[in-house]
Amino acid sequence: MKPVRVAIAGAGGRMGRMLVEAAQEDPGIELVAALERPGSEWIGRDAGEQLGRSTGVVIDDDYERAIGAADCLIDFTRPAVSVGLVRTAQRLGKSMVIGTTGFDAEQRAIIEQAATEIPIVLAPNMAIGVNVVFRLLEGAAALLGEGYDVEVIEAHHRNKVDAPSGTALEMGRTIARVLGFDLDREAVYGRQGTVGVRPSRQIGFSSIRGGDIVGDHTVLFAGTGERIEITHRAQSRMPYAVGAMRAARFLQGRAPGLYDMRDVLGLR
Ligand SMILES: NC(=O)C1=CN([C@@H]2O[C@H](COP(=O)(O)OP(=O)(O)OC[C@H]3O[C@@H](n4cnc5c(N)ncnc54)[C@H](OP(=O)(O)O)[C@@H]3O)[C@@H](O)[C@H]2O)C=CC1
Ligand SMILES: O=C(O)C1=N[C@H](C(=O)O)C[C@H](O)C1
Secondary structure: OOOEEEEEEOOOOHHHHHHHHHHHHOOOEEEEEEEOOOOOOOOOOEOOHHHOOOOOOEEEOOHHHHHHOOOEEEEOOOHHHHHHHHHHHHHHOOEEEEOOOOOOHHHHHHHHHHOOOOEEEEOOOOOHHHHHHHHHHHHHHHHHHHHOEEEEEEEEOOOOOOOOOHHHHHHHHHHHHHHOOOHHHHEEEOOOOOOOOOOOOOEEEEEEEOOOOOEEEEEEEEOOOOEEEEEEEEOOOHHHHHHHHHHHHHHOOOOOEEEOHHHHOOOO
């Protein structure tokens, strides 16, 4: 089978660098284009420069040209940027892997609409371990029921701009689905002051930001006299990048639709 030709958006970023490396190491992937924002210091430089190697792919700010050369666009940037890229991928009939987090409802609706015409994997966390944790959470919530208070605690590096993390929100949504909670009404994001007694129908989210923490997520099920903690810690960004390559390969020849990593990994 021919390798999937990928373009990487945000190639100069923390994830962008990892994605370039993962693409180079995956025989099922051919890196054909890399994108950065117009005016970025990275434009015109080799996509592998930050890794100390040459890829032969020069970082570009011409979206049409870069996406046009690829089968699949991999995007780890910012929500507003991703939405613009989705529109271009839709127009050009290309598949897309979206790892960006922090979309609002309107932006998500644009992605959902595009997915009626092109295949898209949208996932806040592409690491296999985290997606297995989603499954563990479904099982734990179903077994424990409402008798255990659910708190999601996440920690990330100081440069992360959205909170709670997309992964923490997905963990909360996963548990809320099982327990029949409505997160719009029954979520609390941080606590301060006289907050009153904790209702049992609540999912709490706490975010820590500091240093170079790659990404830690803990879900606490706190009962009476005991508690369960399910934790995932990323020690490197490579598992996210490897997952993104796997998603790009999954999309090759796939029908239009909105998929996530559970589809890619067969965890449904
Ligand atoms: N799904 C997953 O598994 C994971 C998701 N993420 C998510 O990925 C996103 C990016 O994270 P991270 O790599 O740490 O962030 P970075 O800020 O390091 O990278 C984002 C990159 O996008 C670039 N960018 C900005 N505007 C444009 C544009 N118009 N066109 C192309 N590129 C542009 C930025 O350039 P500049 O800095 O010059 O503005 C930067 O290089 C976040 O939303 C994060 O939450 C992160 C890890 C895993
Ligand atoms: O910004 C990050 O770094 C990460 N973002 C994703 C998220 O918001 O969940 C995934 C991972 O936690 C790293």
